[in-house]
Amino acid sequence: xxxxxxxxxxxxxxxxxxxxxxxxxxxxxxxxxxxxxxxxxxxxxxxxxxxxxxxxxxxxxxxxxxxxxxxxxxxxxxxxxxxxxxxxxxxxxxxxxxxxxxxxxxxxxxxxxxxxxxxxxxxxxxxxxxxxxxxxxxxxxxxxxxxxxxxxxxxxxxxxxxxxxxxxxxxxxxxxxxxxxxxxxxxxxxxxxxxxxxxxxxxxxxxxxxxxxxxxxxxxxxxxxxxxxxxxxxxxxxxxxxxxxxxxxxxxxxxxxxxxxxxxxxxxxxxxxxxxxxxxxxxxxxxxxxxxxxxxxxxxxxxxxxxxxxxxxxxxxxxxxxxxxxxxxxxxxxxxxxxxxxxxxxxxxxxxxxxxxxxxxxxxxxxxxxxxxxxxx
Ligand SMILES: C[S@@+](CC[C@H](N)C(=O)[O-])C[C@H]1O[C@@H](n2cnc3c(N)ncnc32)[C@H](O)[C@@H]1O
Numbered sequence: 001x002x003x004x005x006x007x008x009x010x011x012x013x014x015x016x017x018x019x020x021x022x023x024x025x026x027x028x029x030x031x032x033x034x035x036x037x038x039x040x041x042x043x044x045x046x047x048x049x050x051x052x053x054x055x056x057x058x059x060x061x062x063x064x065x066x067x068x069x070x071x072x073x074x075x076x077x078x079x080x081x082x083x084x085x086x087x088x089x090x091x092x093x094x095x096x097x098x099x100x101x102x103x104x105x106x107x108x109x110x111x112x113x114x115x116x117x118x119x120x121x122x123x124x125x126x127x128x129x130x131x132x133x134x135x136x137x138x139x140x141x142x143x144x145x146x147x148x149x150x151x152x153x154x155x156x157x158x159x160x161x162x163x164x165x166x167x168x169x170x171x172x173x174x175x176x177x178x179x180x181x182x183x184x185x186x187x188x189x190x191x192x193x194x195x196x197x198x199x200x201x202x203x204x205x206x207x208x209x210x211x212x213x214x215x216x217x218x219x220x221x222x223x224x225x226x227x228x229x230x231x232x233x234x235x236x237x238x239x240x241x242x243x244x245x246x247x248x249x250x251x252x253x254x255x256x257x258x259x260x261x262x263x264x265x266x267x268x269x270x271x272x273x274x275x276x277x278x279x280x281x282x283x284x285x286x287x288x289x290x291x292x293x294x295x296x297x298x299x300x301x302x303x304x305x306x307x308x309x310x311x312x313x314x315x316x317x318x319x320x321x322x323x324x325x326x327x328x329x330x331x332x333x334x335x336x337x338x339x340x341x342x343x344x345x346x347x348x349x350x351x352x353x354x355x356x357x358x359x360x361x362x363x364x365x366x367x368x369x370x371x372x373x374x375x376x377x
Contacts (some may be wrong), residue, residue, distance in 0.1 A: 012070040013058060014163050016043050016178055021063045023195055024318040025042075026063065032056045040285060041109025041158045044178075046070065057202050062325055062352055063318060065344055066179035068154050068165040068172050069096070071287055075161040076123060077156040085125050092153070093132035097164055100154035103146055104129050107177025109158030122157045143175050146258070148207045169206045180346045189234075191248045192227030194281060197347040199231055201255060201307050205355055207342045212237075212276040212305060215256070219275040219299070221292055222282030226251045233257060240275070264292040269299050277305040286310055290328055294335040303361010306337055310352040327354065332356055 017025055022371060025045065033050035040046055043065075058067050068166045072095050078084045092104070106122040106129075146152060146304030148170040154177045155164040169175045181203055183196040202211050210325070223229050223241035226249045232239050238256045242264050251257060260267055264282060269275075278300060282289040293306060303334045310319050310328060329339045337356040345353050 010048060012046055012048050013236050014040070014068050014074065014165070015045050015047060015058060015064045015072050016066040017063050019043055019280065019345075020349065021344070024063050024077055027318055028061055031061070034119060035057075040160050040163070041156070042112045044109050044156065062322060062342055062344065063175075066172055066174045066177075070163050070165050070166040070168040073161065074163075074313070077159060078157065078161065079117065079159060085121070085128050088125055089128040089132055092129050092155070092164060096153050096166065097133045099151065099153075100134060100149045101104040101166060103143070104133060104153045104155070105143070105177050106112070106155040106157055109156050109160065109178065110358065111178060117345060118158055122155075125155075125157065125162075143181075144206055145205065148175070173207070174204070175207070183347070185347070189230065190227065191230050191250065192225050193347065195227035197309075197345060198228040199283075199354075200347050201353050201355075202235075202346045203305075204341070204343060204345060204353070205305070208355065209305075209357070213319075214216070216273070216276035219278045219279065219296060221270070221280040221289070221296070223247060223259075227280060228281060229257065230254070240269070240273075264289075264296075266292070267292075267296070269296070273299055274301050275299050275304060276301055277307070279307045281309045283311055283313070286312075286324060286328055287331075288354075290331060294337070294338065297335065297337060297358055300358045301361070302358055304358040306332075306356040306358070307346070307352075308332075308354045310342075310354050312350050312352070321352075325354070336360075 017028060029047060032054045034047035036048055038046040049058060058064055072091065074088065104126060106126045108118045108122055128259065136219055146169050149168050151166040151168055153164060153166055154172060154175055155162060161239055173179055181200065183199045185196040205211055215238050216236045218232050220229055220239055220241045222243055222244035224245035229239050229241045229247065229251060233256050234253055240258045240260065242260045242262065243264055247259055257297040278293055279297060280289050280293050291306060297306065310325060312324065315321055325342060332339060336359050338359055340355040340357055342352055342354045
Protein backbone atom coordinates (compact mmCIF):
# COMPACT_ATOMS: atom_id res chain seq x y z
CA UNK A 1 0.00 0.00 0.00
CA UNK A 2 1.29 3.48 -0.84
CA UNK A 3 2.61 5.48 2.07
CA UNK A 4 3.41 9.14 1.96
CA UNK A 5 7.13 9.69 2.59
CA UNK A 6 7.92 11.30 5.93
CA UNK A 7 7.53 15.02 5.58
CA UNK A 8 10.41 17.06 6.97
CA UNK A 9 9.00 19.21 9.75
CA UNK A 10 10.55 22.32 8.26
CA UNK A 11 8.38 22.02 5.17
CA UNK A 12 6.04 24.96 4.73
CA UNK A 13 2.45 24.21 5.61
CA UNK A 14 -0.72 25.75 4.23
CA UNK A 15 -3.39 26.21 6.87
CA UNK A 16 -6.86 27.66 6.63
CA UNK A 17 -8.24 29.65 9.53
CA UNK A 18 -11.84 30.82 9.03
CA UNK A 19 -12.23 34.60 8.84
CA UNK A 20 -14.43 34.49 11.93
CA UNK A 21 -11.31 33.51 13.95
CA UNK A 22 -9.08 36.16 12.33
CA UNK A 23 -8.13 37.55 15.75
CA UNK A 24 -6.61 34.25 16.93
CA UNK A 25 -4.19 33.95 13.99
CA UNK A 26 -1.22 35.51 15.86
CA UNK A 27 -1.81 33.12 18.80
CA UNK A 28 -2.06 30.08 16.54
CA UNK A 29 1.12 31.06 14.68
CA UNK A 30 2.89 31.50 18.04
CA UNK A 31 1.74 28.03 19.18
CA UNK A 32 3.15 26.57 15.97
CA UNK A 33 6.45 28.33 16.66
CA UNK A 34 6.43 29.40 13.03
CA UNK A 35 9.02 32.08 12.33
CA UNK A 36 6.95 33.37 9.41
CA UNK A 37 3.35 33.58 8.34
CA UNK A 38 2.23 34.79 4.93
CA UNK A 39 -1.44 35.38 4.28
CA UNK A 40 -2.65 33.93 0.99
CA UNK A 41 -6.03 34.49 -0.60
CA UNK A 42 -8.98 34.80 1.74
CA UNK A 43 -8.38 32.54 4.76
CA UNK A 44 -5.08 30.77 4.04
CA UNK A 45 -1.75 31.16 5.81
CA UNK A 46 1.60 29.81 4.73
CA UNK A 47 3.56 28.90 7.84
CA UNK A 48 6.68 26.95 8.70
CA UNK A 49 6.04 24.87 11.85
CA UNK A 50 9.21 24.63 13.91
CA UNK A 51 9.18 20.88 14.49
CA UNK A 52 6.98 17.81 14.73
CA UNK A 53 5.61 19.04 18.08
CA UNK A 54 4.42 22.19 16.37
CA UNK A 55 2.91 20.07 13.61
CA UNK A 56 0.89 18.21 16.21
CA UNK A 57 -0.50 21.60 17.23
CA UNK A 58 -1.73 22.01 13.64
CA UNK A 59 -3.64 18.79 14.13
CA UNK A 60 -4.98 19.77 17.52
CA UNK A 61 -5.95 23.36 16.87
CA UNK A 62 -9.70 23.87 16.76
CA UNK A 63 -9.20 27.02 14.75
CA UNK A 64 -7.40 25.40 11.80
CA UNK A 65 -10.11 24.28 9.43
CA UNK A 66 -7.90 22.57 6.87
CA UNK A 67 -4.21 21.99 6.22
CA UNK A 68 -1.65 20.45 3.91
CA UNK A 69 2.13 20.27 3.55
CA UNK A 70 3.41 22.41 0.70
CA UNK A 71 5.64 20.08 -1.30
CA UNK A 72 5.52 22.20 -4.41
CA UNK A 73 4.97 25.92 -4.60
CA UNK A 74 5.15 28.18 -7.58
CA UNK A 75 4.82 31.76 -6.41
CA UNK A 76 3.97 33.55 -9.64
CA UNK A 77 1.28 35.70 -11.16
CA UNK A 78 -0.64 33.07 -13.17
CA UNK A 79 -2.75 35.70 -14.89
CA UNK A 80 0.28 37.41 -16.34
CA UNK A 81 1.98 34.20 -17.49
CA UNK A 82 1.92 32.59 -20.88
CA UNK A 83 1.32 28.85 -20.78
CA UNK A 84 0.66 28.69 -17.03
CA UNK A 85 -1.63 25.65 -17.26
CA UNK A 86 0.76 23.57 -19.35
CA UNK A 87 3.85 24.44 -17.26
CA UNK A 88 2.04 23.88 -13.97
CA UNK A 89 0.49 20.57 -15.07
CA UNK A 90 3.82 19.24 -16.37
CA UNK A 91 5.54 20.07 -13.10
CA UNK A 92 2.75 18.53 -11.02
CA UNK A 93 2.95 15.33 -13.05
CA UNK A 94 6.75 15.23 -12.81
CA UNK A 95 6.72 15.72 -9.04
CA UNK A 96 3.65 13.76 -7.97
CA UNK A 97 2.52 11.25 -10.60
CA UNK A 98 4.82 8.50 -9.31
CA UNK A 99 3.16 8.79 -5.88
CA UNK A 100 -0.13 7.81 -7.55
CA UNK A 101 -2.44 10.07 -5.57
CA UNK A 102 -5.98 8.74 -5.47
CA UNK A 103 -7.23 12.04 -6.83
CA UNK A 104 -5.99 15.44 -8.01
CA UNK A 105 -8.10 18.27 -6.63
CA UNK A 106 -7.51 21.94 -7.27
CA UNK A 107 -9.22 24.73 -5.36
CA UNK A 108 -8.87 28.48 -5.20
CA UNK A 109 -7.19 30.51 -2.47
CA UNK A 110 -9.95 33.09 -2.47
CA UNK A 111 -13.26 31.27 -2.64
CA UNK A 112 -15.06 34.46 -1.57
CA UNK A 113 -14.04 36.31 -4.75
CA UNK A 114 -16.69 37.06 -7.35
CA UNK A 115 -13.98 36.97 -10.04
CA UNK A 116 -14.33 33.57 -11.66
CA UNK A 117 -10.91 33.70 -13.38
CA UNK A 118 -9.08 31.46 -10.90
CA UNK A 119 -11.97 29.01 -10.65
CA UNK A 120 -11.83 28.51 -14.42
CA UNK A 121 -8.05 28.31 -14.33
CA UNK A 122 -8.24 25.66 -11.58
CA UNK A 123 -10.67 23.63 -13.64
CA UNK A 124 -8.47 23.88 -16.76
CA UNK A 125 -5.38 22.96 -14.78
CA UNK A 126 -7.10 19.93 -13.29
CA UNK A 127 -8.27 18.81 -16.71
CA UNK A 128 -4.75 19.03 -18.13
CA UNK A 129 -3.09 17.47 -15.04
CA UNK A 130 -5.39 14.46 -15.20
CA UNK A 131 -4.26 13.81 -18.78
CA UNK A 132 -0.69 13.60 -17.51
CA UNK A 133 -1.27 11.47 -14.41
CA UNK A 134 -1.47 7.67 -14.66
CA UNK A 135 -4.89 6.07 -14.87
CA UNK A 136 -4.75 5.30 -11.14
CA UNK A 137 -5.10 9.01 -10.43
CA UNK A 138 -8.25 9.31 -12.49
CA UNK A 139 -10.97 10.54 -10.23
CA UNK A 140 -13.59 8.24 -8.75
CA UNK A 141 -17.07 9.47 -9.66
CA UNK A 142 -17.52 11.42 -6.43
CA UNK A 143 -15.08 13.40 -4.31
CA UNK A 144 -16.57 11.64 -1.28
CA UNK A 145 -15.65 8.27 -2.80
CA UNK A 146 -12.03 9.05 -1.83
CA UNK A 147 -10.46 6.79 0.78
CA UNK A 148 -10.15 9.29 3.66
CA UNK A 149 -6.86 7.69 4.71
CA UNK A 150 -5.10 7.63 1.32
CA UNK A 151 -3.11 10.46 -0.23
CA UNK A 152 -4.74 12.98 -2.53
CA UNK A 153 -2.86 15.67 -4.40
CA UNK A 154 -4.43 18.88 -3.15
CA UNK A 155 -3.60 22.15 -4.91
CA UNK A 156 -4.62 25.72 -4.13
CA UNK A 157 -4.42 28.39 -6.78
CA UNK A 158 -4.72 32.18 -6.71
CA UNK A 159 -3.07 35.38 -7.82
CA UNK A 160 -0.17 34.51 -5.47
CA UNK A 161 0.57 31.31 -7.45
CA UNK A 162 0.15 27.58 -7.02
CA UNK A 163 0.63 25.49 -3.85
CA UNK A 164 0.46 21.68 -3.91
CA UNK A 165 0.90 18.83 -1.45
CA UNK A 166 0.01 15.22 -0.78
CA UNK A 167 -2.23 14.74 2.20
CA UNK A 168 -4.99 12.32 3.12
CA UNK A 169 -8.45 13.92 3.33
CA UNK A 170 -8.63 12.84 6.98
CA UNK A 171 -5.37 14.55 7.91
CA UNK A 172 -6.22 17.55 5.77
CA UNK A 173 -9.58 17.66 7.62
CA UNK A 174 -11.73 17.73 4.50
CA UNK A 175 -12.40 15.97 1.21
CA UNK A 176 -12.16 19.18 -0.81
CA UNK A 177 -9.24 21.63 -1.05
CA UNK A 178 -9.89 24.02 1.84
CA UNK A 179 -12.42 21.62 3.33
CA UNK A 180 -15.62 23.34 2.25
CA UNK A 181 -18.38 21.65 0.38
CA UNK A 182 -21.20 23.96 -0.56
CA UNK A 183 -24.67 23.17 0.82
CA UNK A 184 -27.43 25.59 -0.01
CA UNK A 185 -28.97 27.31 2.99
CA UNK A 186 -31.74 28.84 0.93
CA UNK A 187 -33.78 26.29 -0.97
CA UNK A 188 -37.58 26.75 -1.10
CA UNK A 189 -37.80 23.97 1.55
CA UNK A 190 -35.31 25.53 3.96
CA UNK A 191 -36.71 25.85 7.48
CA UNK A 192 -33.50 27.15 9.07
CA UNK A 193 -29.85 27.43 8.08
CA UNK A 194 -29.12 24.58 10.50
CA UNK A 195 -30.22 22.14 7.79
CA UNK A 196 -27.03 22.93 5.85
CA UNK A 197 -25.06 22.54 9.10
CA UNK A 198 -26.17 18.96 9.68
CA UNK A 199 -25.72 18.15 5.97
CA UNK A 200 -22.15 19.41 6.23
CA UNK A 201 -21.59 17.52 9.51
CA UNK A 202 -22.70 14.26 7.88
CA UNK A 203 -20.39 14.94 4.93
CA UNK A 204 -17.51 15.67 7.34
CA UNK A 205 -18.30 12.52 9.36
CA UNK A 206 -17.35 10.39 6.32
CA UNK A 207 -13.71 11.33 7.01
CA UNK A 208 -13.98 9.20 10.15
CA UNK A 209 -16.77 6.67 9.69
CA UNK A 210 -19.98 6.08 7.77
CA UNK A 211 -23.20 7.75 8.84
CA UNK A 212 -25.88 5.36 10.15
CA UNK A 213 -27.83 3.97 7.22
CA UNK A 214 -31.50 5.03 6.87
CA UNK A 215 -34.00 4.40 8.37
CA UNK A 216 -31.84 4.82 11.48
CA UNK A 217 -33.54 6.53 14.42
CA UNK A 218 -32.16 9.90 15.57
CA UNK A 219 -32.85 11.61 18.88
CA UNK A 220 -32.60 15.32 18.21
CA UNK A 221 -32.22 17.69 21.16
CA UNK A 222 -32.91 21.37 20.49
CA UNK A 223 -34.75 20.77 17.22
CA UNK A 224 -36.91 23.89 16.81
CA UNK A 225 -37.72 25.29 14.29
CA UNK A 226 -36.65 22.10 12.47
CA UNK A 227 -34.01 22.81 9.81
CA UNK A 228 -31.94 19.80 10.90
CA UNK A 229 -35.05 17.69 11.44
CA UNK A 230 -36.23 18.24 7.87
CA UNK A 231 -32.74 17.45 6.52
CA UNK A 232 -32.63 14.15 8.46
CA UNK A 233 -36.16 13.22 7.37
CA UNK A 234 -35.27 14.01 3.74
CA UNK A 235 -32.43 11.47 4.05
CA UNK A 236 -34.88 8.76 5.06
CA UNK A 237 -34.15 8.80 8.81
CA UNK A 238 -36.67 8.56 11.62
CA UNK A 239 -36.41 11.42 14.10
CA UNK A 240 -37.56 12.01 17.65
CA UNK A 241 -37.28 15.78 18.01
CA UNK A 242 -37.19 17.36 21.48
CA UNK A 243 -37.51 21.09 22.11
CA UNK A 244 -39.22 23.47 24.48
CA UNK A 245 -40.30 25.43 21.40
CA UNK A 246 -42.57 24.29 18.57
CA UNK A 247 -41.43 22.90 15.26
CA UNK A 248 -42.28 24.65 11.99
CA UNK A 249 -45.94 23.90 11.04
CA UNK A 250 -44.73 22.35 7.78
CA UNK A 251 -43.33 19.45 9.85
CA UNK A 252 -46.63 18.81 11.65
CA UNK A 253 -47.52 15.57 9.87
CA UNK A 254 -44.07 14.62 8.58
CA UNK A 255 -43.75 10.83 8.23
CA UNK A 256 -41.02 9.39 10.45
CA UNK A 257 -41.14 12.29 12.93
CA UNK A 258 -42.09 12.20 16.60
CA UNK A 259 -42.06 15.54 18.40
CA UNK A 260 -41.71 15.81 22.18
CA UNK A 261 -42.35 19.29 23.52
CA UNK A 262 -40.35 20.02 26.67
CA UNK A 263 -36.99 20.26 28.34
CA UNK A 264 -34.38 17.77 27.11
CA UNK A 265 -33.28 17.41 30.74
CA UNK A 266 -36.66 15.84 31.56
CA UNK A 267 -37.20 13.81 28.40
CA UNK A 268 -37.81 10.08 28.96
CA UNK A 269 -37.78 7.84 25.86
CA UNK A 270 -40.57 5.26 25.66
CA UNK A 271 -39.64 1.91 27.21
CA UNK A 272 -37.47 -0.27 25.02
CA UNK A 273 -36.41 2.56 22.68
CA UNK A 274 -32.90 2.47 21.21
CA UNK A 275 -31.51 5.32 19.11
CA UNK A 276 -28.83 4.98 16.45
CA UNK A 277 -27.67 8.56 16.80
CA UNK A 278 -28.12 11.67 18.92
CA UNK A 279 -27.93 15.18 17.52
CA UNK A 280 -27.67 18.10 19.93
CA UNK A 281 -27.94 21.70 18.76
CA UNK A 282 -29.25 23.11 22.03
CA UNK A 283 -28.23 26.61 22.93
CA UNK A 284 -27.30 27.48 26.50
CA UNK A 285 -24.31 26.32 28.55
CA UNK A 286 -22.37 23.46 26.97
CA UNK A 287 -22.29 21.65 30.32
CA UNK A 288 -26.11 21.49 30.42
CA UNK A 289 -26.36 20.26 26.82
CA UNK A 290 -23.71 17.64 27.43
CA UNK A 291 -25.41 16.48 30.63
CA UNK A 292 -28.61 15.83 28.66
CA UNK A 293 -26.71 14.00 25.92
CA UNK A 294 -24.83 11.84 28.43
CA UNK A 295 -27.98 10.94 30.33
CA UNK A 296 -29.77 9.97 27.12
CA UNK A 297 -26.74 8.16 25.64
CA UNK A 298 -27.76 5.09 27.64
CA UNK A 299 -30.54 4.73 25.03
CA UNK A 300 -27.95 4.81 22.22
CA UNK A 301 -26.89 1.56 20.56
CA UNK A 302 -23.21 0.54 21.02
CA UNK A 303 -21.19 2.41 18.39
CA UNK A 304 -24.03 4.95 18.15
CA UNK A 305 -23.14 8.38 16.85
CA UNK A 306 -23.40 11.75 18.60
CA UNK A 307 -23.21 15.03 16.70
CA UNK A 308 -22.84 17.78 19.26
CA UNK A 309 -22.80 21.51 18.52
CA UNK A 310 -20.50 23.10 21.08
CA UNK A 311 -21.90 26.59 21.59
CA UNK A 312 -19.33 29.12 22.73
CA UNK A 313 -21.53 32.16 23.37
CA UNK A 314 -20.15 33.99 26.40
CA UNK A 315 -16.79 32.18 26.20
CA UNK A 316 -14.08 34.65 25.35
CA UNK A 317 -10.61 34.04 24.01
CA UNK A 318 -9.20 31.06 22.19
CA UNK A 319 -7.58 29.58 25.30
CA UNK A 320 -10.94 29.50 27.07
CA UNK A 321 -12.62 27.93 24.02
CA UNK A 322 -9.92 25.26 23.93
CA UNK A 323 -10.35 24.59 27.66
CA UNK A 324 -14.11 24.27 27.22
CA UNK A 325 -13.67 21.81 24.37
CA UNK A 326 -11.13 19.76 26.35
CA UNK A 327 -13.48 19.68 29.37
CA UNK A 328 -16.44 18.58 27.23
CA UNK A 329 -14.32 15.87 25.59
CA UNK A 330 -13.05 14.57 28.94
CA UNK A 331 -16.53 14.50 30.47
CA UNK A 332 -17.95 12.76 27.41
CA UNK A 333 -15.16 10.17 27.56
CA UNK A 334 -15.87 9.45 31.20
CA UNK A 335 -19.50 8.89 30.19
CA UNK A 336 -18.54 6.36 27.49
CA UNK A 337 -18.52 8.67 24.47
CA UNK A 338 -15.27 8.67 22.55
CA UNK A 339 -14.55 11.75 20.48
CA UNK A 340 -13.98 11.06 16.78
CA UNK A 341 -13.31 14.62 15.68
CA UNK A 342 -13.87 18.28 16.37
CA UNK A 343 -14.00 20.98 13.77
CA UNK A 344 -15.39 24.31 12.76
CA UNK A 345 -17.72 23.79 9.81
CA UNK A 346 -18.50 26.41 7.21
CA UNK A 347 -22.04 26.65 8.59
CA UNK A 348 -20.90 26.96 12.20
CA UNK A 349 -20.62 30.49 13.55
CA UNK A 350 -19.27 30.92 17.09
CA UNK A 351 -19.61 27.22 17.73
CA UNK A 352 -17.88 23.96 16.85
CA UNK A 353 -19.10 20.56 15.77
CA UNK A 354 -17.93 17.62 17.86
CA UNK A 355 -18.46 14.01 16.79
CA UNK A 356 -18.58 11.22 19.34
CA UNK A 357 -19.23 7.53 19.23
CA UNK A 358 -20.59 5.36 22.01
CA UNK A 359 -18.03 2.77 23.02
CA UNK A 360 -18.67 -0.85 22.21
CA UNK A 361 -19.48 -0.64 18.49
CA UNK A 362 -17.68 -1.97 15.45
CA UNK A 363 -16.45 1.56 14.63
CA UNK A 364 -15.11 2.29 18.10
CA UNK A 365 -11.48 2.27 17.01
CA UNK A 366 -10.90 5.02 14.42
CA UNK A 367 -9.30 3.56 11.28
CA UNK A 368 -5.60 4.29 10.97
CA UNK A 369 -4.36 6.33 8.03
CA UNK A 370 -2.51 4.70 5.20
CA UNK A 371 -0.55 7.89 4.71
CA UNK A 372 2.05 8.81 7.28
CA UNK A 373 2.24 12.54 7.30
CA UNK A 374 4.16 13.78 10.30
CA UNK A 375 0.97 15.40 11.47
CA UNK A 376 -1.34 13.06 13.35
CA UNK A 377 -4.90 14.32 13.64
C1 LIG B 1 -30.06 26.87 17.68
S1 LIG B 1 -31.67 26.41 18.07
C2 LIG B 1 -31.83 24.90 17.24
C3 LIG B 1 -32.01 25.01 15.76
C4 LIG B 1 -32.41 23.69 15.18
N1 LIG B 1 -31.40 22.69 15.36
C5 LIG B 1 -32.81 23.73 13.73
O1 LIG B 1 -32.32 22.91 12.98
O2 LIG B 1 -33.64 24.53 13.32
C6 LIG B 1 -31.52 25.92 19.72
C7 LIG B 1 -32.76 25.29 20.28
O3 LIG B 1 -32.41 24.64 21.48
C8 LIG B 1 -33.57 24.65 22.30
N2 LIG B 1 -33.17 24.31 23.67
C9 LIG B 1 -32.17 24.85 24.41
N3 LIG B 1 -32.11 24.24 25.61
C10 LIG B 1 -33.06 23.29 25.61
C11 LIG B 1 -33.48 22.33 26.57
N4 LIG B 1 -32.89 22.23 27.76
N5 LIG B 1 -34.48 21.50 26.25
C12 LIG B 1 -35.11 21.58 25.03
N6 LIG B 1 -34.75 22.48 24.10
C13 LIG B 1 -33.75 23.33 24.38
C14 LIG B 1 -34.14 26.03 22.11
O4 LIG B 1 -35.51 26.06 22.44
C15 LIG B 1 -33.87 26.27 20.64
O5 LIG B 1 -35.00 25.99 19.87
